[in-house]
Amino acid sequence: QAGAWMYSYSEQKDYTWEQARNYCQTYFTDLVAIQNKKEIEYLNEWLPFHPRYYWIGIRKLNSTWTWVGTRKALTKEAENWAEKEPNNKRSNQDCVEIYIKRQREPGKWNDEPCSKRKRALCYEASCQPLPCSQRGECMETIGNYSCECRPGFHGRDCENGEGPTQPLRERCSRGTPALLGSPLGLDRRPREGDAGSRRKGVSWQPWAADSTEGLWSDETCSPIAVVACPVLSAPDWGELSCAHLHGNFSFGSTCTFSCHTGFVLTGTTSRECTATGDWSGEPPRCEATRCPTLVAPAMGYAACSHLHSNFSFGSTCTFSCHTGFVLTGTTSRECTATGDWSGEPPQCEAIKCPTLVAPAMGYVACSHLHSNFSFGSTCTFSCHTGFVLTGTMSRECTATGDWSGEPPQCEAISCPVLDAPSSGHMSCSHFHGNFTYNSTCAFSCEAGFLRMGAEALRCAATGNWSRRPPVC
Template sequence: MGTAAGLQSAGRTWALGSRGICYLGIAAIAWGAVTWVEVGAWTYHYSDRGDYAWEQARNYCQTFFTDLVAIQNKQEIEYLNRSLPFHKRYYWIGIRKLHGIWTWVGTRKALTKEAENWAAREPNNRRSNQDCVEIYIKRPQESGKWNDEPCSQKKKALCYRASCQPFPCSQRGECVETIGSYRCECYPGFHGPECEDVVQCAKLEPKGVRMNCSHPYGDFSYNSTCVFRCQEGFEQRGVDMLRCLPSQQWSADTPTCTAISCPVLSAPDRGELNCSHLHGDFAFGSTCAFSCQTGFALTGPESRECTAAGTWTGDSPRCEAISCPVLSAPDRGELNCSHLHGDFTFRSTCAFSCQTGFALTGPETRECTAAGTWTGDTPRCEAITCPVLRAPDRGELNCSHLHGDFTFGSTCVFSCQTGFVLTGLESHECTATGTWTGDAPRCKAIACPVLNAPDQGELNCSHLHGDFAFGSTCAFSCQTGFVLMGPESRECTATGTWTGDTPQCKAITCPVLSAPDQGELNCSYLHGDFAFGSTCTFSCQTGFVLMGPETRECTATGTWTGDAPRCKAIACPMLSAPSWGELNCSHLHGNFAFGSTCDFSCQTGFVLMGLKSHECTAMGTWTGDTPQCKAISCPVLDPPSRGQLSCSHVHGNFTYNSTCTFSCEEGFLRMGAEMLWCEATGNWTRHAPVCEEDGAPFLKQVLAYSSGTALALAVIVLSGTLIALLAKRLSNREEKKKLLNPTSDLGSPGIFTNAAYDANL
């Protein structure tokens, strides 16, 4: 809370309203002595110099103005943010957390969700003691938003002064401040700009009901009340008082007066009711007459009347049943009665029954009539009889009788002859229902265990007294391929056992089989290994084919069907060596059969075309096609310039063993070998020769036309010419050497020797 001295230094306050910003001078310095210029509307104020805790700020606002500001809409927020100056600690507003709820302190109204204007991650982002609210004015971010802060923080006080007068809205509504003005929120029941109009309800005009009304705001208007009352003997249905509500409706429906009701009467049991009603069913003035049904007599008043007190005159009458004489049970019998209206009275019924072993003679039931007498005569009980019994076939019967032959309580014992057993109860008794306990027994031949034919055998029985019973005999035999081991027949004795042991049929066996070489054996046995009915399947390994039956069966004679099969290797087509080639084979399972391998090779001068090695597969085919031997080729030769070429080819053009002969035209000399031969290496024996011009004819012509001095000159000229020709030939000779012997410079011998070459120059 600020002090008076602190308020003196406030200096000035600003009034912010619809008329703009007004400077308000402070005329006095004492607490509560502040003066200001009246602007005639809602105004906002703030402390220019002082900063206060929230409670101090509110005291300040309540002292000089009305209270801390209550912001009602976004327009106010925009107005304040635009008009107030920036303050780094911001401004307190009139919201505080009370009992955990954010509340406008000026109006004591809770902050609604729609009116919230919190900044991001607010309120209570620190989760401790932040119960007061500030507003960000001209903040760079989220300007105009709210933030909760500890109430002890010091900030500017943002106040407001109300524009509502002391008695606005005709005292019939709440004055709500707005920017620059106010509006009236009328109390329920009033309306109009100043709440001057009153809500009207419909005029009440009840019938048969006395009404007394009061009208504080006009006849049958808001808060008018009407009280209702009924005459004696009638009661009111509805509320005693109605009030005109703000909704222009009465607080309840108009009450009515109805005659006082008496409890609803009902006819007595076994009786009837006849009523007359003046003001409604079983209401004041109603009268009711009573009567009883046949067999019943009325006890009590014959009529009753409904009084104003809501009670009936007299007591409730009753209809009592008429009585009959008491009955008793017959000798060796019982009596069971049901009484609807009292012991042995009208409509009582009595049922008669007899003790076990006795039957009723006479009526089973008697009924008490409306005349007080019973229907029918008195019944009696007589013993029950059972059918006469006879001894069973091949048996005997012994009986004892208590109440006469074959009557209730009689017992009979049955027995059978030797070799037979009693089927059913040994002792029978005549029951109370006139039947014997159990069915009539029989003497049945003693049974032996049921016999079955042995496996792979047959059973043939004869029965004297039933299947597999005393005296039955059974003969045994075996199927084809089996022999009986044990007795051929057995007999059922009086002890329920068979003579002899159980026979068996044993299968006849065949010799043990084995798998063929390179094969397999797979057998299935019905009654034992290699016994009658066994079947054996033969198969061969990959690359072999079965020769003989695929399956054999053991017959009833102990022999196998068919001969023993064998596995033979699958054969491939026979191979032969290719032309100019050779064939070398190895055979595992026979000539050219599965597993055989053959290698191919060629003679000198030929090369193998195809796979070198072939193998015979399980499919009877060779891996790959048959190869061929092809002659090795040498480079193709061309005739020399100014020469001819003549070749012979044994195995194909320019192939192994081909020979070629060279010759030159007239006036040209062959330089090189006359004939070349294609070797197995794919090379010719020598380099191809060339044809060179011949110089001898020129020399002869010179000598023929020369003589004397001319001859000497010719000799000189010829000598020079020969020298020049010789030099040319030497030069050509070196070139030919390089042409015909290109490897001579590397020190390796050529095809021709130098001597041979010189001889051909």
């Protein structure tokens, strides 16, 4: 910042040239207008290096490099191009960047395609909306401003003096009207019945004895019939600012157009009332700044409402997800004045269920549609040899985040209960449960008795004992 004139730049992201200007006009005054070498040196020293460099307020309009803030053509004396620039490579380089802290040619300019993204270099003017007492042109300087006063006025803000026509106007008397409309503001003095004597917006001005020389006579005064143009109005979503040299919307009047925040001007930015009673240029329009088209997230929906046109400034889009999915991120996004959407793109993620494990003495086999153990996942269960499944054989992850069915179990297959033989003894060992798969029983007889049959039996996976029980 230097005095009342503040520089700023976009730190968070890069913009196309149009987006950069919209950013500057939204938060400051406009893209910076370089006025002298001192300003270039200041910017090159103050700004940080950025590999894509910075946009400034010059653009090619009707094949002429123009300061967009003032609509003035770039003069040869003011040019600051880098070597062999502008080169208009590929015939689409209509905007200008400034090299900041570049090793070669720092502070110089280069033409670039307007669609490239760079930092926006903005300024906030120290000139006020009605500067220099409306009697001169306000000229920005670093940390200050100066007024170039029109003839007859002086002072820091042109507050002193009178215009060159004021003393004459006081001495004028009624005479023959002259038509205002030459490049100097005066035409010939018309004769009686001359078509130039139509009277629109008559005002007293001194008559020029020789309009080709632009000389004013302080001896003779005549009323001037000023050529009028149709009254202009601001475009929708825009503003109109007019300056009138002779009368409202008359010859010499100029009107400049601008747009509300979030809108960009298409067409002529400035129009002038000509000697024919017509305005130069075509009526401009303010069109809403466009944002990229949004689409619904995978497995989700997008519902958008548009204030002006599809996916433009003021458009809002809300997002939701299919059954079984939950939204992560921004639920609603709005198209901003910079041509970007607020927030980050949302996603629809499948609802998670608790991780499943195989039952004891069993197996689990799962398939996942979206992600592990999430909505749509299915798991089937089975048991080891010698065990049988009780409960749900297959379970599915539902939209509520719960599994269908109940957890299954694998239970050991049972064999018939055995008893000790008469006049004998039995000793059993059980791995999983009494008289179940892999249980073993050993047999013996009391003294004086002989065992007839197997010494030991094992419970098989079929639910039968390996041999017939022995007798004593």
